[in-house]
Amino acid sequence: MIEVHAFATPNSVKVPIALEEMGLAYELKPINVRKGEQKAEAFLTLNPNGKVPVLVNDLAGEPLVLTESAAILVHLAEETGKLLPSDAIGRARVFEQLFFHASALSPAFGNAGFFRRSSPEPQPIAEARFVTEAERILGLLDNKLAGQAFVAGNEFTIADIAHFGWLWRRQFPGLSLDDRPNLSRWYEVIASRPAVQRAIARVEALVEMPASAA
Numbered sequence: 001m002i003e004v005h006a007f008a009t010p011n012s013v014k015v016p017i018a019l020e021e022m023g024l025a026y027e028l029k030p031i032n033v034r035k036g037e038q039k040a041e042a043f044l045t046l047n048p049n050g051k052v053p054v055l056v057n058d059l060a061g062e063p064l065v066l067t068e069s070a071a072i073l074v075h076l077a078e079e080t081g082k083l084l085p086s087d088a089i090g091r092a093r094v095f096e097q098l099f100f101h102a103s104a105l106s107p108a109f110g111n112a113g114f115f116r117r118s119s120p121e122p123q124p125i126a127e128a129r130f131v132t133e134a135e136r137i138l139g140l141l142d143n144k145l146a147g148q149a150f151v152a153g154n155e156f157t158i159a160d161i162a163h164f165g166w167l168w169r170r171q172f173p174g175l176s177l178d179d180r181p182n183l184s185r186w187y188e189v190i191a192s193r194p195a196v197q198r199a200i201a202r203v204e205a206l207v208e209m210p211a212s213a214a
Contacts, residue, residue: 002026003056005046007033008203010109010169011069012053016199017161018073022080030206069165070098073158083158093152097159101166108134109166112173134173138180145182149189156190164190168200 002019004026006012019026031037031052038050046054047067055066055075066072077084085091112134115127141163144151152159167187170176177184190196 001058003029005029005031005043005054005056006052006203006206007031008207009033009052010165010172011051011106012165013168013199013203014069014161014165015053015055015072015076016203017164017196018076018083018158020195020199021161021193022076022082024076024080028202028206032206070102070162073161074098077158083156083161085153085155085157090153090155094157094159097152098162101159101162105134105137105163105166108137109170109173109175112175116174117172131173131175134175138175138177138183141186142180142183145186150186156193160186160190164196 002024004012004015004019006015006028007030016026016028031043033052037043038047038052043054044050046056046065049067051067053067053069053072055064055072057064057066057075057079064075066075074084084094108130111130112127115123115130119126141151148154150156150160151163164187167177167183168191177187
């Protein structure tokens with residue numbers, strides 16, 4: 001059985017979405033980041049970086065403990081042969097978007113949200129910088145999606161799952177898909193997928209789950 005240590009966060013939701021799309025059985029282990037459970041000693045033995053998600057996969061009796069949502073998505077895609085093109089160019093386009101997500105979209109969205117909502121004191125310069133960058137990235141994606149169905153081409157891949165995680169939680173950085181018709185279309189197509197809906201429901205249920213369930 002695959003275990004996923006996660007919470008209702010933009011990075012966490014990516015893994016259950018991939019698992020649901022791939023038809024793999026898994027168990028969700030709640031790590032309530034609002035209560036600081038990601039800093040508990042038991043969790044830090046899995047991920048010393050103290051962040052969710054963490055995947056624990058039993059591979060022929062050898063447990064693989066894997067962190068970083070993009071790395072987890074690649075691992076699952078390669079293990080199953082799903083949601084990742086087999087041709088070199090198609091794979092390169094998916095990896096291009098995954099690296100773009102990790103280096104640009106995710107930090108911009110996360111920092112915009114932090115300085116808007118969680119900073120101990122107002123930081124208008126930092127907030128403006130990251131909000132402006134996040135808006136610019138939304139524009140880049142909207143332009144890309146004007147000519148193709150999904151972010152890495154015309155097939156749904158793990159690259160779409162990666163971006164969807166933060167777009168699903170776009171309220172945190174205070175962003176909107178208004179005036180982004182191509183991005184809005186893409187988001188609605190993914191949000192309507194049954195596997196995505198199942199994953200979101202399971203992840204959102206973690207918010208009310210007691211810590212003892214972990």
